Amino acid sequence: MFPWFAMGHSTPFIRLSNKLVIRGHKISFIIPKNTLNKLQHLNLHPNLITIVPITVPHVNCLPHDAETTSDVPSSLFPLIATAMDQTEKQIESLLKELKPQIVFFDFQYWLPNLTQKLGIKSLQYLIWNPISSAYLGNIPRQSQGSFLTEFDLMKPPSGFPDSSIKFYSHELRALVSHRN
Known part of the structure; x- marks a missing residue:
């Protein structure tokens, strides 16, 4: 699972994860490292859902501790998107290590090409209408x-x-x- 860096997106992804593990799936959930404490209590199956923290690259004009949209005013959301885009190499390394069968993602435009290159399926899971x-x-x-x-x-x-x-x-x- 690799949701957009926003709690309103991470929460539905972790809820979906909780449902999928009941059906026998094991899940790696990729989130910014400082978001771990905010989501951990929603992980009902920590033995089957592994939270994988990543480092969000710093982007000019973004506060140094900002990782998600809840950390910044809405005017800075595009900078969160830029930071997320800059995680592509980090995500590629993780996917090579984790070897998932499928990656659920939000709207990271670059992820389908990356997963295809690695021989991994991807599924866009949009939480909105x-x-x-x-x-x-x-x-x-x-x-x-x-x-x-x-x-x-x-x-x-x-x-x-x-x-x-x-x-x-x-x-x-x-x-x-x-x-x-």
């Missing part, structure tokens, strides 16, 4: 070379099945501020 993922994570809209604006996101993506599903300006304001 699938409609939101399809609407906001629409790749053709994102690949136009720049970040989407609040105005861009108010319109459903091309080919989106239901035009009645839309976001309002006040719902998108914070999202856009995190992306830019």
Whole structure:
């Protein structure tokens, strides 16, 4: 398991882990080292779920002790994402050592290519509504070379099945501020 560096993502991943071990799976759960104490009490099967702490690389303008989104204001979330991206080599080494059959991940864009290179399956486990993922994570809209604006996101993506599903300006304001 390799969730996004946010407690709101790590918690559902550890809950899923608790359910999977009941079905006979053994799990390695990769998290920032200072997050260990915050999650350990949710690990109901410590003999089957091994928490693997990693060091989050320092990123300029990010406080030195910041590892997750709960450690910083929302304006610094993109720096947490940058720090997470910089763990790629560390994760590659861990995966070579752990030799998992499958890696559950959140939205680390680089992880599927890494796992494929290592002969490991990957599964994207999004903790939020699938409609939101399809609407906001629409790749053709994102690949136009720049970040989407609040105005861009108010319109459903091309080919989106239901035009009645839309976001309002006040719902998108914070999202856009995190992306830019």
